[in-house]
Amino acid sequence: xxxxxxxxxxxAVHIAEKDAKIYFxxxxxxxxxxxxxxxxxxxxxxxxxxxxxxxxxxxVAMSSLFGAGAIESIALPLERAKGTFDRLLAAPISLxxxxxxxxxxxxxxxxxxxxxxxxxxxxxxxxxxxxxxxFASGIVLSALTFSALGVCISTPFRDVxxxxxxxxxxxxxxxxxxxxxxxxxxxxxxxxxxxxLLPVTYAVDMLRQATTGxxxxxxxxxxxxxxxxxxxxFFAVAVRILKRTLH
Amino acid sequence: MGVIVKAQSLTKQYANVLAVDHIDLEVFEGEIFxxxxxxxxxxxxxxxxxxxxxxxxxxxxxxxxxxxIHEATKAKQQMGVIPxxxxxxxxxxxxxxxxFAAQLYGVPKMAREKRxxxxxxxxxxxxxxxxxxxxxxxxxxxxxxxxxxxIHKPKLLFLDEPTTGxxxxxxxxxxxxxKELNEDGVTVFLTTHYIEEADQLxxxxxxxxxxxxxxxxxxxxxxxxxxxxxxxxxxxxxxxxLEDKLKGLSCVKDVAILGDKYRLHVEExxxxxPSLVDFARKNSLxxxxxxxxxxxxxxxxxxxxxxxxxxxxxxxxxxKKKEE
Numbered sequence: 001x002x003x004x005x006x007x008x009x010x011x012a013v014h015i016a017e018k019d020a021k022i023y024f025x026x027x028x029x030x031x032x033x034x035x036x037x038x039x040x041x042x043x044x045x046x047x048x049x050x051x052x053x054x055x056x057x058x059x060v061a062m063s064s065l066f067g068a069g070a071i072e073s074i075a076l077p078l079e080r081a082k083g084t085f086d087r088l089l090a091a092p093i094s095l096x097x098x099x100x101x102x103x104x105x106x107x108x109x110x111x112x113x114x115x116x117x118x119x120x121x122x123x124x125x126x127x128x129x130x131x132x133x134x135f136a137s138g139i140v141l142s143a144l145t146f147s148a149l150g151v152c153i154s155t156p157f158r159d160v161x162x163x164x165x166x167x168x169x170x171x172x173x174x175x176x177x178x179x180x181x182x183x184x185x186x187x188x189x190x191x192x193x194x195x196x197l198l199p200v201t202y203a204v205d206m207l208r209q210a211t212t213g214x215x216x217x218x219x220x221x222x223x224x225x226x227x228x229x230x231x232x233x234f235f236a237v238a239v240r241i242l243k244r245t246l247h
Numbered sequence: 248m249g250v251i252v253k254a255q256s257l258t259k260q261y262a263n264v265l266a267v268d269h270i271d272l273e274v275f276e277g278e279i280f281x282x283x284x285x286x287x288x289x290x291x292x293x294x295x296x297x298x299x300x301x302x303x304x305x306x307x308x309x310x311x312x313x314x315x316i317h318e319a320t321k322a323k324q325q326m327g328v329i330p331x332x333x334x335x336x337x338x339x340x341x342x343x344x345x346x347f348a349a350q351l352y353g354v355p356k357m358a359r360e361k362r363x364x365x366x367x368x369x370x371x372x373x374x375x376x377x378x379x380x381x382x383x384x385x386x387x388x389x390x391x392x393x394x395x396x397x398i399h400k401p402k403l404l405f406l407d408e409p410t411t412g413x414x415x416x417x418x419x420x421x422x423x424x425x426k427e428l429n430e431d432g433v434t435v436f437l438t439t440h441y442i443e444e445a446d447q448l449x450x451x452x453x454x455x456x457x458x459x460x461x462x463x464x465x466x467x468x469x470x471x472x473x474x475x476x477x478x479x480x481x482x483x484x485x486x487x488x489l490e491d492k493l494k495g496l497s498c499v500k501d502v503a504i505l506g507d508k509y510r511l512h513v514e515e516x517x518x519x520x521p522s523l524v525d526f527a528r529k530n531s532l533x534x535x536x537x538x539x540x541x542x543x544x545x546x547x548x549x550x551x552x553x554x555x556x557x558x559x560x561x562x563x564x565x566x567k568k569k570e571e
Binding site: 082094247 | 336
């Protein structure tokens, strides 16, 4: 049992390594994962003044949202179009291991980008992260959730041009509805309800509390639970979609 | 010999298309088994079901006594799979492709490097093992795909149209390799639409058409099954537009055109030859050559399926995205 689990974890890691080798520095990955968050943020913040405590969690959450999902928006549909995904299907690996392996690549890329954006934003005047441990936990949980979301969104598609528009639309909508730019409390009640259904809301909240140090334990517990639950749901849905595509 | 692949009433329905229709198959350990049929007959779907890449709509199948649905991982560990289109990662080197394949099959680290080196040498790719596969020729990609399928020393190899679209040199190399692997004890299950390939390589053949198995037997027995009819090949000085006239001869049962020759299926060659001489005289033709032949596998295929041999030569639509 333990040997099987260990074997599956290793195979998932090998899939992630392979994805990293092939896709980390692909053009669409750089543009969507690395540049897109910065462009959106700049477009929104021109002419406005925002404090570092708002910019840091917003940009880091957004970089994780776009970065962690960017690889799989490309890798999964591209591999299905080229037939290389069949290598994984023909190998002695469970579908869950394939999905976990695919998500792991995005997970590490999401963490890498989040740390990059965190370091850049820390150069802003007055920038400080009050609770680094909580912030690091927020980065890890956000990358986990958004990489699972990326796999979930891209699994049904068999080509990159099909996969990119819905993947981008969902993420952009999440950015505007999830409190990245505007605090949720300042939004109309219907938008607040929609925001409560989005993982990015909890990621931003967790990172914001870690940045400011104004920590409400109950709120952090809800953020951690929500992000964990979203991750599990996204993984389960992705596996189910993959199973259906085999029928 | 034990049974290594067993399919019972295996069926695959895609929306309104019945791709594979309740097929029963048994492949014995140590043999080269061929699934012969035209494009669209259900060969690839059958192989995808047997290798766990798609779920059957109904029916069961086992590979090395493991159920392909409920014990898919164990079944897959026993087999190597070579799809109809080379599917190695073009962005990686040949070496990295083999190492990744070994990792997927759980080959221990020390063994995987030695195995990768041996296979690259065997397939004549070692000199270019660090080059990215995107720069490889189609034949080289095909060889690498086969090498990747052999990395874990499988006891059973599935090959889907292994030689389609290859140059003569690669084609010969791969056919020879299939024979060598079989001699080393690997059971081979291949699909092909090349009748000649099935005849040369396979110990037993299943002919599949429109998703159904028409017959399963050895090539020689399939030929013998239609031997009660004899075949004559004849060519005349003026060899065009004679098909209908030849069909009109009472001794001739069927006519096929092969280049400048006519292949005639007759009941009794000794009676047909004088009739043909007479036919030539009456039509002011000279006979250039006349030969009596044993029925070929192609003749057996035509008789069993009712399909033209020309239909079998139709290649699949090229899939540009996959081949790039």
